[in-house]
Amino acid sequence: VPAAVAEAVAARGRRVVLFGITGWADRAALERYTHYWVRLGQFGRFLRLARAEGCHDVVLIGSLLRPSLWQLRFDWRALRELPRVLRAFRGGDDHLLSGMARLLEDNGFHLLGAQDVAPEILMPSGILGRTMPDAQAQADIARGLALLAATSPFDVGQAAIVANGHVVALEAAEGTDLMLERVVTLRQEGRIQLAPDTGVLIKAPKTQQDLRFDLPALGPKTVEGAAQAKLAGIAVVAGATVVAEIERVRAAADANNLFVVGINPDSRG
Amino acid sequence: VPAAVAEAVAARGRRVVLFGITGWADRAALERYTHYWVRLGQFGRFLRLARAEGCHDVVLIGSLLRPSLWQLRFDWRALRELPRVLRAFRGGDDHLLSGMARLLEDNGFHLLGAQDVAPEILMPSGILGRTMPDAQAQADIARGLALLAATSPFDVGQAAIVANGHVVALEAAEGTDLMLERVVTLRQEGRIQLAPDTGVLIKAPKTQQDLRFDLPALGPKTVEGAAQAKLAGIAVVAGATVVAEIERVRAAADANNLFVVGINPDSRG
Numbered sequence: 001v002p003a004a005v006a007e008a009v010a011a012r013g014r015r016v017v018l019f020g021i022t023g024w025a026d027r028a029a030l031e032r033y034t035h036y037w038v039r040l041g042q043f044g045r046f047l048r049l050a051r052a053e054g055c056h057d058v059v060l061i062g063s064l065l066r067p068s069l070w071q072l073r074f075d076w077r078a079l080r081e082l083p084r085v086l087r088a089f090r091g092g093d094d095h096l097l098s099g100m101a102r103l104l105e106d107n108g109f110h111l112l113g114a115q116d117v118a119p120e121i122l123m124p125s126g127i128l129g130r131t132m133p134d135a136q137a138q139a140d141i142a143r144g145l146a147l148l149a150a151t152s153p154f155d156v157g158q159a160a161i162v163a164n165g166h167v168v169a170l171e172a173a174e175g176t177d178l179m180l181e182r183v184v185t186l187r188q189e190g191r192i193q194l195a196p197d198t199g200v201l202i203k204a205p206k207t208q209q210d211l212r213f214d215l216p217a218l219g220p221k222t223v224e225g226a227a228q229a230k231l232a233g234i235a236v237v238a239g240a241t242v243v244a245e246i247e248r249v250r251a252a253a254d255a256n257n258l259f260v261v262g263i264n265p266d267s268r269g
Numbered sequence: 270v271p272a273a274v275a276e277a278v279a280a281r282g283r284r285v286v287l288f289g290i291t292g293w294a295d296r297a298a299l300e301r302y303t304h305y306w307v308r309l310g311q312f313g314r315f316l317r318l319a320r321a322e323g324c325h326d327v328v329l330i331g332s333l334l335r336p337s338l339w340q341l342r343f344d345w346r347a348l349r350e351l352p353r354v355l356r357a358f359r360g361g362d363d364h365l366l367s368g369m370a371r372l373l374e375d376n377g378f379h380l381l382g383a384q385d386v387a388p389e390i391l392m393p394s395g396i397l398g399r400t401m402p403d404a405q406a407q408a409d410i411a412r413g414l415a416l417l418a419a420t421s422p423f424d425v426g427q428a429a430i431v432a433n434g435h436v437v438a439l440e441a442a443e444g445t446d447l448m449l450e451r452v453v454t455l456r457q458e459g460r461i462q463l464a465p466d467t468g469v470l471i472k473a474p475k476t477q478q479d480l481r482f483d484l485p486a487l488g489p490k491t492v493e494g495a496a497q498a499k500l501a502g503i504a505v506v507a508g509a510t511v512v513a514e515i516e517r518v519r520a521a522a523d524a525n526n527l528f529v530v531g532i533n534p535d536s537r538g
Contacts, residue, residue, distance in 0.1 A: 143423070150419045154412070156436040167425040170439035173461045174451060182443060182451070192442045 002061045003029040004244055008118030017053045019046060044077025047107055058109045059117055060100070114215070114242060121246075123218065123262040125238035128246070129253035133233055133261055136164060137200050141235040141263065143167075144202030152206040158216055161231065163199030168192055176203065180225035187230060197257070199231040205240045219244040223252035223260065233259030240265060271330045272298040273513055277387030286322045288315060313346025316376055327378045328386055329369070383484070383511060390515075392487065392531040394507035397515070398522035402502055402530055405433060406469050410504040410532065412436075413471030421475040427485055430500065432468030437461055445472065449494035456499060466526070468500040474509045488513040492521035492529065502528030509534060 002025065006016045010033070018035040020027070025037075034053070038046050050058070081103060101111045115122050133141065140162040147167060148158050157171035161183055168186070171179045180201065186192045203216040218236055226234050233253075241262070243249055253260040271294065275285045279302070287304040289296070294306075303322070307315050319327070350372060370380045384391050402410065409431040416436060417427050426440035430452055437455070440448045449470065455461045472485040487505055495503050502522075510531070512518055522529040 147420065147423045147425070150423065151416065151439070154416045154419070154436050156416070156439065161441075166442070167420075167423050168442045170420070170425065170441050172430075172439050173435070173437045173455055175460075178451075182447075186442055191444075 002026070003032070004121050005059065005061060005114045005118045006033050008120055012117075014117075017050070017055055019050070041078050042075045043081060043103070044075040047077060050109070056108075056110055057112050057117070058104055059112050059114050061114055115239075121242050121244070123236050123238050123241040123243045125262045125264045128243075128260040128262070129250045129258075131233065131253060131257050131259040133200070133235070133259045136198075137232045137259065139165065140200040141202055141261070144200060144235070145204055145237075145263065148202065148204045149207050152204075155206070158206055159201065159203045161199055161201050161229070163192075163194050163231075168194075168199060176201070176222060177225055180222075180229045183229040183231075194230070196230045197232045199229070201226050201229075201231055201234045203234070203236045203241060205237060215240060215242045217242045217244060218249060218260070220248040220252045223249055223256065223258060227252070227256035227258055231258065233261065235261050235263055237265050238262030271295070272301070273390050274328065274330060274383045274387045275302050277389055281386075283386075286319070286324055288319070310347050311344045312350060312372070313344040316346060319378070325379055326381050326386070327373055328381050328383050330383055384508070390511050390513070391484075392505050392507050392510040392512045394531045394533045397512075397529040397531070398519045398527075400502065400522060400526050400528040402469070402504070402528045405467075406501045406528070408434065409469040410471055410530075413469060413504070414473055414506075414532065417471065417473045418476050424475065427475055428470065428472045430468055430470050430498070432461075432463050432500075437463075437468060445470070445491060446494055449491075449498045452498040452500075463499070465499045466501045468498070470495050470498075470500055470503045472503070472505045472510060474506060484509060484511045486511045486513060487518060487529070489517040489521045492518055492525065492527060496521070496525035496527055500527065502530065504530050504532055506534050507531030 002018065006018060006029075010016050016033045018025075018030045018033050019038050020030045020035060022037050022039045024040075036049050038049075104111050143165060144160045144162040144167075147160050147162070147170075151170070152158065157173065157175065159171035159176050159179060160167060161169040161179065169179050169183055174182075183192070183199070187194065201222070203218065205216055216236060218234065218241055222234065239262075249260060252258075271287065271289075275287060275298075279285050285302045287294075287299045287302050288307050289299045289304060291306050291308045293309075305318050307318075373380050412434060413429045413431040413436075416429050416431070416439075420439070421427065426442065426444065428440040428445050428448060429436060430438040430448065438448050438452055443451075452461070452468070456463065470491070472487065474485055485505060487503065487510055491503065508531075518529060521527075
């Protein structure tokens with residue numbers, strides 16, 4: 001995702017400076033652009049470098065696994081902001097991110113979403129590839145979206161797997177890939193009895209989510225995972241899901257006879 | 270659980286006849302009482318045997334993993350009822366169970382809950398053992414109960430793990446034991462960063478659940494699983510949770526310094 005956003009922004013003639021978080025960001029994704037490495041907690045270092053580069057707009061990319069406080073390497077500037085950082089840490093992931101957003105804005109940066117600077121990375125509405133969801137899959141999608149709307153106020157991972165009207169899996173801290181692996185295991189062990197090509201992975205942002213960060217993401221790996229779990233397809237919310245490598249997603253969908261559909265957000269239950 | 274219910278019922282001077290479902294019921298649990306083995310789908314065999322034994326009241330025990338239709342061995346009587354069975358199969362687990370309940374009642378049986386015939390198997394309110402939930406655990410319990418109330422209309426497994434206000438895991442088809450194992454793995458792999466003795470397993474029946482069947486259950490194995498996941502404790506709804514082997518649950522809680530608490534249902538958010 002960072003490489004796709006950087007490419008789209010650079011294509012618009014804007015200068016890109018990437019700040020990789022040590023231990024999180026992928027080295028190869030950063031190397032084509034001016035870039036710096038920053039440890040989590042080095043807020044002062046980030047401020048100094050970003051100002052020296054003349055940066056004004058900041059885009060946060062990637063969902064942050066909540067780090068332990070003792071993993072952070074606070075610099076002096078971050079320590080000065082520590083009471084705010086600690087307050088941000090107490091709530092859910094939304095709370096952590098919105099705390100970081102306010103911290104950036106109070107320091108004169110303008111926080112944008114990846115979709116503001118690179119709208120082409122967002123999932124379009126409609127089908128990607130050749131396969132269409134059938135009536136059962138459409139009913140499963142509606143049920144999954146309604147379920148995710150219900151769990152949304154609890155700031156919990158926004159993905160579920162629904163098959164023939166039954167909720168097979170709900171995502172929390174494990175993330176989408178491990179949830180899909182779980183379905184593979186449950187099928188193998190006969191704990192769920194489903195015909196192949198049955199069930200839908202549904203992903204949706206939280207209903208009140210600040211769309212500037214932590215949008216649900218979809219990539220070729222998600223499609224491969226759904227194929228291994230023998231699902232019929234994947235449904236995400238159009239315009240509110242980041243699709244990394246959309247052509248590879250389309251190819252993986254077609255290769256596995258899976259549907260990948262962007263649901264119009266107005267049609268969410 | 271079946272053995273505990275049978276014992277409690279027999280202690281009241283009522284005659285007990287157990288019908289074990291082949292492949293599901295535990296042989297040892299059945300052997301102390303008059304018992305028969307019935308395959309899933311042998312509804313006619315069950316009717317004939319239960320009538321011959323003079324049974325009137327039926328208690329269903331255990332949550333039924335949804336079997337595949339092709340695992341069922343229908344007898345003629347079941348085939349006659351097949352349209353109703355198939356209708357029952359289309360909905361969620363609630364739907365399946367209430368379909369079975371109606372089928373039994375239309376054939377002259379009276380369906381009771383385990384708690385109707387053996388109230389002593391239900392979780393009492395308050396603490397079991399020595400350990401008490403602290404303020405953070407109490408807040409996590411409230412959040413978990415509110416979350417489960419929100420997912421309840423979706424007929425999904427009714428358990429969650431909440432730690433320091435964050436929803437770490439939500440149960441669906443995998444069941445409580447595998448959800449606890451997942452937290453063990455997530456901790457080991459550093460995907461969740463939690464101090465030991467943090468987090469609560471919360472179990473609750475669905476808000477509109479017919480309490481005659483499929484109550485959440487708690488046993489020594491659940492306590493061991495929660496201990497391995499390094500949780501602070503377990504909270505269930507008093508009067509709406511079956512506790513198998515309550516003394517072993519209490520002993521396991523104390524041995525692991527875990528709290529096990531029955532929450533008064535009136536205090537559910």
